[in-house]
Amino acid sequence: xxxxxxxxxxxxxxxxxxxxxxxxxxxxxxIEQVLSDLKRMGCIQEEDTSNLCDKGxxxxxxxxxxxxxTSNTIISFRVTxxxxxxxNQKNFC
Amino acid sequence: MKTIALVGNPNSGKTTLFNALTGxxxxxxxxxxxxxxxxxxxxxxxxxxxxxxxxxxxxxxxAYSEDEMVARNFILLDRPDVVINVVDATNMERNLYLTTQxxxxxxxxxxxxxxxxxxxxxxxxxxxxxxxxQLGTLVVPTIASKKNGIKDLIRVSVESIKGNYSxxxxxxxxxxxxxxxxxxxxxxxxxxxxxVQYPYQWVALKLLENDSYMNELIKDNQGxxxxxxxxxxxDHIAATNMEPEFIIVDKRYExxxxxxxxxxxxxxxxxxxxxxRIDKIVTHKWFGLPIFALIMFIVxxxxxxxxxxxxxxxxxxxxxxxxxxxxxxxxxxxxxEWLIAFVSEGIFGGIGAVLEFxxxxxxxxxxxxxxxxxxxxxxxxxxxxxxxxxxxxxGKTFISMLVGTGCNVPGIMATRTLDSKKDRMIAMLINPxxxxxxxxxxxxxxxxxxxxxxxGLVLFSLYVFGFLVALLMGKIFSKTLFKGEPSYFIMExxxxxxxxxxxxxxxxxxxxxxxxxxxxxxIFTVVTILWVLSVLPYGVEPHSQASILGKIGTFIAxxxxxxxxxxxxxxxxxxxxxxxxxxxxxxxxxxxAGVEEGTRLVMAIQEVFTPLTxxxxxxxxxxxxxxAAVIGTIRRETNSRKWAIVTxxxxxxxxxxxxxxxxxxxxxxxxx
Ligand SMILES: Nc1nc2c(ncn2[C@@H]2O[C@H](COP(=O)(O)OP(=O)(O)OP(=O)(O)O)[C@@H](O)[C@H]2O)c(=O)[nH]1
Numbered sequence: 001x002x003x004x005x006x007x008x009x010x011x012x013x014x015x016x017x018x019x020x021x022x023x024x025x026x027x028x029x030x031i032e033q034v035l036s037d038l039k040r041m042g043c044i045q046e047e048d049t050s051n052l053c054d055k056g057x058x059x060x061x062x063x064x065x066x067x068x069x070t071s072n073t074i075i076s077f078r079v080t081x082x083x084x085x086x087x088n089q090k091n092f093c
Numbered sequence: 094m095k096t097i098a099l100v101g102n103p104n105s106g107k108t109t110l111f112n113a114l115t116g117x118x119x120x121x122x123x124x125x126x127x128x129x130x131x132x133x134x135x136x137x138x139x140x141x142x143x144x145x146x147x148x149x150x151x152x153x154x155x156a157y158s159e160d161e162m163v164a165r166n167f168i169l170l171d172r173p174d175v176v177i178n179v180v181d182a183t184n185m186e187r188n189l190y191l192t193t194q195x196x197x198x199x200x201x202x203x204x205x206x207x208x209x210x211x212x213x214x215x216x217x218x219x220x221x222x223x224x225x226x227q228l229g230t231l232v233v234p235t236i237a238s239k240k241n242g243i244k245d246l247i248r249v250s251v252e253s254i255k256g257n258y259s260x261x262x263x264x265x266x267x268x269x270x271x272x273x274x275x276x277x278x279x280x281x282x283x284x285x286x287x288x289v290q291y292p293y294q295w296v297a298l299k300l301l302e303n304d305s306y307m308n309e310l311i312k313d314n315q316g317x318x319x320x321x322x323x324x325x326x327x328d329h330i331a332a333t334n335m336e337p338e339f340i341i342v343d344k345r346y347e348x349x350x351x352x353x354x355x356x357x358x359x360x361x362x363x364x365x366x367x368x369x370r371i372d373k374i375v376t377h378k379w380f381g382l383p384i385f386a387l388i389m390f391i392v393x394x395x396x397x398x399x400x401x402x403x404x405x406x407x408x409x410x411x412x413x414x415x416x417x418x419x420x421x422x423x424x425x426x427x428x429x430e431w432l433i434a435f436v437s438e439g440i441f442g443g444i445g446a447v448l449e450f451x452x453x454x455x456x457x458x459x460x461x462x463x464x465x466x467x468x469x470x471x472x473x474x475x476x477x478x479x480x481x482x483x484x485x486x487x488g489k490t491f492i493s494m495l496v497g498t499g500c501n502v503p504g505i506m507a508t509r510t511l512d513s514k515k516d517r518m519i520a521m522l523i524n525p526x527x528x529x530x531x532x533x534x535x536x537x538x539x540x541x542x543x544x545x546x547x548x549g550l551v552l553f554s555l556y557v558f559g560f561l562v563a564l565l566m567g568k569i570f571s572k573t574l575f576k577g578e579p580s581y582f583i584m585e586x587x588x589x590x591x592x593x594x595x596x597x598x599x600x601x602x603x604x605x606x607x608x609x610x611x612x613x614x615x616i617f618t619v620v621t622i623l624w625v626l627s628v629l630p631y632g633v634e635p636h637s638q639a640s641i642l643g644k645i646g647t648f649i650a651x652x653x654x655x656x657x658x659x660x661x662x663x664x665x666x667x668x669x670x671x672x673x674x675x676x677x678x679x680x681x682x683x684x685x686a687g688v689e690e691g692t693r694l695v696m697a698i699q700e701v702f703t704p705l706t707x708x709x710x711x712x713x714x715x716x717x718x719x720x721a722a723v724i725g726t727i728r729r730e731t732n733s734r735k736w737a738i739v740t741x742x743x744x745x746x747x748x749x750x751x752x753x754x755x756x757x758x759x760x761x762x763x764x765x
Binding site: 001002003009010014015016017018019022025026027029030032033034036037040041044075076077078079086089 | 152153155157184186187190303335336338339342343346347349350362366368369372376471475478489492583584585586587588
């Protein structure tokens with residue numbers, strides 16, 4: 001299931017947990033668990049653009065408007081090298 | 094004293110159950126070495142005392158977080174006599190994931206199936222016998238909040254500790270191949286002289302799973318031969334199948350799916366919900382973009398109607414009367430001439446001109462906040478992703494642009510999430526074309542002066558224009574300077590939700606307060622310096638072409654002549670805008686403060702500009718060299734002075750060329 005879901009989210013680059021849950025006949029919390037497994041195994045990396053500046057980049061201080069970042073409702077993931085390898089594995093079906 | 098441990102997912106009702114088991118007999122401390130809370134209590138049953146330990150709530154027992162480590166080490170190293178696994182009956186699948194891991198550890202598990210009341214309410218039916226059989230553990234239904242089932246749970250736990258039940262807990266099979274490798278590694282571990290306190294079977298499983306903590310532990314125990322062997326096993330399996338960690342995790346999910354299929358019946362959920370239907374329309378291949386455009390247009394239109402017509406007038410009036418009163422006050426206390434001039438021209442003329450637009454900015458970000466909070470922006474990003482891709486740009490470029498509408502500094506920082514250098518460079522170089530909040534006052538003044546009837550439309554068009562220029566430049570860059578493959582990007586569509594008043598207001602306040610803070614610091618400094626420059630050398634007529642500022646402006650002005658605004662005032666304004674964009678308006682407000690026919694900047698602008706030159710000026714400010722903070726960020730983020738300098742000149746060139754084109758073509762077409 002983990003690899004199937006990884007494949008599914010790569011092929012439909014915009015996913016919702018709800019739709020994935022339907023697709024895989026499971027529940028949304030379970031999809032959350034799978035995503036967290038994929039993260040733990042280093043296949044995907046969650047990216048957070050909402051608080052880049054909280055991560056200690058003093059450079060944002062250059063402009064006080066900097067605190068006005070948008071997009072904190074957008075959660076995006078990056079497929080890592082390992083993730084790509086898994087998807088492209090010939091044994092992977 | 095015998096020990097009972099409580100484990101469960103966060104919010105499964107573990108603490109409630111712990112309280113029900115131990116009553117007031119509790120002690121709260123910390124786990125050694127970590128900041129995780131440790132709760133212990135005493136349970137008395139049939140005059141015998143048992144220690145109950147509430148472990149941190151976790152979804153899994155990996156080595157991922159402190160909580161997980163604390164829970165797993167307690168279970169494996171302190172070896173409680175029985176582990177009560179609190180399972181939320183309304184969310185069996187995810188909760189059973191933890192149960193599965195407990196079974197793997199080979200500890201005595203009792204499942205407390207909690208939240209039975211909510212499960213009943215949701216019409217979730219659970220067959221206790223089947224569940225118990227599938228897991229091979231005792232299952233006790235509970236409603237911890239009503240203390241239902243607690244007695245049974247205590248009785249069963251005590252009996253289990255006393256060994257009155259014969260356990261036949263399920264052992265999960267990961268397939269022949271992996272089971273065989275686990276066995277092999279276990280044997281090697283057993284025959285080694287290593288002092289590892291964890292059960293060998295479990296250690297073997299974790300090693301195959303690439304558990305970082307276990308790998309380190311074995312390495313520290315001179316276990317390099319074991320690790321080599323594990324690697325061989327992994328390679329052996331991966332050669333014909335997937336890497337073992339994937340197989341193992343998949344098997345866990347399979348195990349859970351089978352149990353749920355057997356023992357749980359849920360009412361079938363509505364497959365197509367309203368949210369799905371909305372998504373179908375707003376993310377539609379053809380309608381998605383027009384809908385996004387329409388929504389943005391409405392946002393800008395509302396910004397004008399509410400922000401300017403209703404609130405704007407009031408604030409402008411307020412500032413004006415404040416200026417008058419302060420002027421009178423300063424006159425009454427015989428303040429020096431220069432101070433009165435500075436306050437009325439610099440402070441009220443300059444900074445006041447910027448502040449007048451605070452209501453508009455408030456309304457605009459309020460509306461943006463609502464869109465974002467509702468989850469719509471993620472859909473917009475999805476719609477744009479397709480367009481971006483078709484232009485050879487990375488979908489995430491749009492996210493950095495969206496961030497850029499607040500400020501280009503974080504917009505450029507947001508490109509950090511682009512993993513390929515090519516995508517990132519492009520996203521950074523085109524970000525300055527996205528109009529930031531600080532440029533708003535410029536548009537607003539010019540709109541108020543020339544297009545008050547079409548404010549929303551003009552503002553919307555400017556943003557769209559900036560966006561199109563950014564896309565065009567992106568396309569050019571991706572075809573010329575930075576070629577390469579587009580990379581994988583996946584995004585989650587969050588569910589729609591009702592925006593909360595608090596969230597939206599906070600979002601708005603965030604932006605307005607930074608805008609105000611900036612007016613009081615950066616803009617104040619700039620205005621002060623420029624004011625001094627505009628009254629020197631001593632004796633010159635203030636704010637005239639003969640002042641130092643006037644001379645600087647006159648020197649630059651010819652550059653802007655082809656664009657139609659070759660006045661020294663406009664030139665100085667644009668020049669000051671490189672320090673900070675608000676300074677454009679502050680400067681104009683100050684140098685025009687003494688213009689005849691009233692002191693309001695808008696009227697002065699009407700005198701000096703025409704509708705056509707106003708448009709070309711707005712386009713210039715939209716596109717030309719970004720402010721110093723942005724240039725600095727580009728330098729830091731590209732780690733190259735070269736790219737910062739390139740940005741300064743190429744954005745200026747783009748702005749200049751387009752504003753000249755607009756002016757010249759407009760003139761040819763007979764506009765004025
Ligand atoms: N309806 C219902 N609510 C319950 C039940 N058990 C607990 N709750 C409620 O569920 C919420 C969470 O319970 P907690 O005991 O704090 O959960 P927890 O597992 O300790 O959560 P963490 O502290 O995050 O680990 C509380 O509001 C409880 O009152 C139950 O059986 N039925």
